[in-house]
Amino acid sequence: MDDKKLVSLARGAMQMAYVPYSHFQVGAALLTKSGKVFTGCNIENAAYSVCNCAERTAIFKAFSEGEHDYEAIAVIADSRRPVPPCGACRQVMSELCPRDMRVILSNTEGIIELTTVAQLLPGAFVSEDM
Numbered sequence: 766m767d768d769k770k771l772v773s774l775a776r777g778a779m780q781m782a783y784v785p786y787s788h789f790q791v792g793a794a795l796l797t798k799s800g801k802v803f804t805g806c807n808i809e810n811a812a813y814s815v816c817n818c819a820e821r822t823a824i825f826k827a828f829s830e831g832e833h834d835y836e837a838i839a840v841i842a843d844s845r846r847p848v849p850p851c852g853a854c855r856q857v858m859s860e861l862c863p864r865d866m867r868v869i870l871s872n873t874e875g876i877i878e879l880t881t882v883a884q885l886l887p888g889a890f891v892s893e894d895m
């Protein structure tokens with residue numbers, strides 16, 4: 766599956782966002798090594814701290830179904846620049862995804878930025894640090 770297709774699946778997931786507070790829809794699509802795609806959207810809550818980002822929704826869906834090996838993730842929002850994952854999502858990616866995994870950041874205008882988990886969170890706190 767090419768990056769553009771993964772971005773288009775993320776765009777579809779964006780429509781599922783539950784965002785009554787920020788009105789900022791985000792979609793993600795996670796490609797597994799086995800070729801499956803798990804999509805995710807952001808899901809907000811009146812207790813703001815329990816809002817869940819699109820990236821973590823997609824990763825947790827996959828992980829909870831026993832899919833632990835990931836190839837790439839695409840993230841999209843109607844943002845001025847390709848939407849950057851928040852710190853919580855970077856930390857989760859650094860724990861559950863390969864350091865060199867492709868992270869495809871995009872916006873609805875079609876601007877795409879390619880990065881990796883390692884580039885998004887250099888010096889990540891990991892289990893070996895405990």
Ligand SMILES: O=c1ccn([C@H]2C[C@H](O)[C@@H](CO)O2)c(=O)[nH]1
Binds near residue numbers: 789806807809820848
């Ligand atoms: O990469 C990002 C950035 C933000 N959000 C969500 C969290 C919240 O619902 C809204 C505004 O921060 O966007 C994501 O899902 N992914």
Ligand SMILES: [Zn+2]
Binds near residue numbers: 818819851852853855
């Ligand atoms: Zn996040």
